[in-house]
Amino acid sequence: MNDIFLKPYNPVETEDRIYDSWEKSGYFDYEKLPKRYADGQPFSIVLPPPNVTGTLHMGSALMLAIEDIMVRYARMTGKRTMWIPGTDHAAIATQSKVEKEISKKEGKSRHDLGREELLRRIDIFAKESHDVIVKQVRKMGCSIDWSREAFTLDEKRNLAVRTVFKKMFDDGIIYRGFRVVNWDPKGQTTISDDEIVYETRKTKLYTFKYSKDIPISISTTRPETKLGDTAIAVHPDDARFAKYIGKEFSTVFAGEPIHLKVISDISVEKDFGTGALGVTPAHSAIDWEMSQKNNLPLKQVINEYGKMMVGNDSIMGKKTAEAREAVVEWLRAEGLLEKEEDIEHNIALAERTGGVVEPLPKLQWFVGVNKKFRAQKGKFAGKEVTLKELMHDAVESGDTKMIPDRFEKTYIHWIDNLRDWCISRQIWYGHRVPVWYREVESEKLKEESGKWKAESEKLEIYCDINPPKGEGWKQDEDTLDTWFSSGLWTFSTLGWPDEKEFSKYKEFHPNTILETGWDILPFWVARMILMSTYVLGEVPFKSVYLHGLVRDAQGRKISKSLGNNVEPLDMIAKYGADAVRVSLIIGVGPGNDSKIGEDKIKAYKLFANKLWNITRFILSGTEGCNYDVGFDKSTEKDLALKEEFSAILKDITSDMENFRYYLAGDKLYQYAWHRLADVLLEESKAILSSGIIANGAPESPEKTSRQQFLLDTLIKLVRALHPFMPYITEEIWAYLPGVGGSAEKSGKDVKELLMVSEWPL
């Protein structure tokens, strides 16, 4: 027996060495796997690219652990495994983080630095962040193919983005439209619906009349926007207002002339406020929709900085909050204010900057999800479809299955509520919109209602993968929503749009599985389905495994402000990656949130040690034992024990096939500790010490049988545990007899690594 087993297991000393030997073997790359893999089924998965905004947390560690279990299990069952790493540039998140830092340290804004310098700074930051992330992924023991690493903003991915944009543009799916969008005055950019977080705040609901001559009272929490009202809406069945429908009124409201038409719309609730609603098309998404249906004019009264563009002297130029006071004052003075009440109200905040979102009418790029186009590839080839239909069908048809399946409902629900996706961002870090403009009529833009739409018509627009030739072209200043590029991830990482390269990897797409957190189901999963079904006519992956949130020991969300972050690298240094992995896996079913505390990690460090000692006992008790004899001489009792373990392994295999890693891991833990160690090793002590006979004489059959049983069981146990605890099992494997000694140790008999050995049955 090697002396190494006389000391307790030392993960720190072992893990880096083992990871090196894996990398040197080349087996992370499916093309370099041993020959017998040549006919193996393909197994493909992408790493959900972590944002380069920071470093990994316990949630990422859980993700890495689950995915590595999937990949290692697949490899051990003979599959050609391709796991692709990468990182996400995370546009807004990264830029706002770097901007914040620069402003804090140097007191400079992005405009002080300029586009080029800011991008240079962001690249430096992203690089540093990337390096830490890569180190963390290695430390977790991930058997991921580094030779295929990608970045959502690198050259290849940029080509993929431009190619898809152009295709969508030509299909009329991408359009430039003047619409009310979510504007973040703090970040000075548009954001999508998904980048908004809601916060409940106390606010006042004001009820008033626009003027003494207008007979309908309305309620609002935002009186300052009423300067931009162009209609009053009531429910069509509301008898109280029926006589006014179609009537028009004019007045001067807080210094601003307004003209109101009374319209009816079923989206008005009769019971809220006065039952009538002031329609502000420019500053409310729903009012904007109403204005489109009713052909109402649009009037912007708040600008990009959240300041008033109209009104009397005490309003014009003021921020919205001050203007609100001023408007209320004016209402009071005019005797128009009827009621003030306190209500709870959800306000929309930009997720990244915390700015209060201001709905504003802007000219932006959109992906139209309800726009019909003719599908070219896949099951709908030749048919007229919409993106929404494709996304709906992917899950509805079962082409993509979700684990657990309850998330399929969530997904469908989300798709049904889907609106056009605003993809342009007024930030610098990201994929630049591949569109160029040339003025054909140099008429100045007029900030007057109705004239906005004309603006784009005076421009010649060119969209292509490469810039246009000729004079006077200017590229669109905007960049694309980060999800536009991460939506392409399953195929942009496989060489697409280079047909030659992509065809080589054809069998790896759709990916076998996608593993990610349920919290990004709508953002990322749905967008990958959108992109893949549109571009390739096939789903991006056959299954989606969704893991839950990792919370702290008290069940609180991990957050910076609470300071309750458990640093994966610290825990790995203290207890080893194997312990961290298992503690995150066991007892946590798919889709369920979990709690992680140091105690739990510690408990599995003890398990690693137990495993080490089991090995020590078995190796010392079986020295010189001829493994090749096999089980033909097993006692009945040992045969039964072998059957027992086989049955457990069969059960565990079924768990692995059905993504029940939390059960499989626990069963192995229970067997190893409470069956093998507590019972079988204890009873083996007597058996192993009994059969000692004089030199040269054969051992007792009972002892030989037991020795063989113990070794056989240890070998199978180590194999089955490998996906869960890759480091310690690989280390033990190197010292097991009968399966070929370690190459470094003996020089002869080159043994294959455990990572490419067969899953036990």
Place this chain on the structure above:
RNA sequence: GCGCGGUUAGCUCAGUUGGUAGAGCAUCCCCUUGACGUGGGGAGGGUCACAGGUUCGAAUCCUGUAUCGCGCACCA
């Protein structure tokens, strides 16, 4: 408003197709000095949120209720 999930031992949670309630931690008792004290054995502790139903049989399936949490929409 629409939808999803939880409710099982003091705590944290398993319980896969329905078959006499499980683990870890905690508590208490005992054992153990050549695999491991990072150990072993044992005990106490639960009307499986509640009420109906299906069934020979329900923690598990169905209906409803309560309660906690979450998502989406609305939030004039």
